[in-house]
Amino acid sequence: MAKNLTEFYKGGTVKGGKQVNNRKKKRLIVRITILSVLIAAVVYTLYSTLTEDERMIVKAGDQAPDFVLTDLNGETHRLSDYKGQGVFLNFWGTWCKPCEKEMPYMENQYQAFKDQGVQILAVNVGESEFQVKNFAKKYNLSFPIVRDSQKDVMYSYAIGPLPTTLLINPEGEVVEVVKSGMDEETVASYMEMIKP
Incomplete structure (x- = not known):
């Protein structure tokens, strides 16, 4: 009985505790995935902006690139x-x-x-x-x-x-x-x- 009470306070009943922990793990994985995608988007945006500046827009006074x-x-x-x-x-x-x-x-x-x-x-x-x-x-x-x-x-x-x-x-x-x-x-x- 004491063992079951300990399990109960740790996250539900013995059977239910595993379900609660699995849901928490899934939520954590989803949150980490979303955060990773957001970080990747910010990094890509910064990279695009910086490389566009490096690429040098052709402007008045420049020699026209040959093609x-x-x-x-x-x-x-x-x-x-x-x-x-x-x-x-x-x-x-x-x-x-x-x-x-x-x-x-x-x-x-x-x-x-x-x-x-x-x-x-x-x-x-x-x-x-x-x-x-x-x-x-x-x-x-x-x-x-x-x-x-x-x-x-x-x-x-x-x-x-x-x-x-x-x-x-x-x-x-x-x-x-x-x-x-x-x-x-x-x-x-x-x-x-x-x-x-």
């Missing part, structure tokens, strides 16, 4: 091959409404500036060739559209929201970074800015 991408016709485009020309480097997606709105303006100004030494390189980020071709056909786009299917170039430039456009002068230096959609007048003024 090679393939266009919809299978031709390769290396940014450094455009040295001596102004480059209107536009990162975009077919799902992006501001991107869609500015594309006809870019096409119009491309026709006006291409013979004056200003080129457009439109970098589609992460979409299928089918989607991009349909979009280009819908808007009758004639400037080079290259696909960054693995998002490598997007990450090397630390591109955030789409559309983002980098204005690159004939020396390969970034003159300005535009992180929003543009109207036709703005596109024209930026192309004039990077004209050789």
Whole structure:
């Protein structure tokens, strides 16, 4: 009887004590798991923030990082091959409404500036060739559209929201970074800015 009373005060009856202890262990495991997940999330957030700063966002005054991408016709485009020309480097997606709105303006100004030494390189980020071709056909786009299917170039430039456009002068230096959609007048003024 005394043994049973001791068991009772330690956590319930002899049979019930094991159940109470198992529940406590399970709760402790769940709490430790939740705490571990929360700690991992905080560590990941801190790491992401620090490495983004280390990755250095490309900004005005920087040399534009070189890259090679393939266009919809299978031709390769290396940014450094455009040295001596102004480059209107536009990162975009077919799902992006501001991107869609500015594309006809870019096409119009491309026709006006291409013979004056200003080129457009439109970098589609992460979409299928089918989607991009349909979009280009819908808007009758004639400037080079290259696909960054693995998002490598997007990450090397630390591109955030789409559309983002980098204005690159004939020396390969970034003159300005535009992180929003543009109207036709703005596109024209930026192309004039990077004209050789």
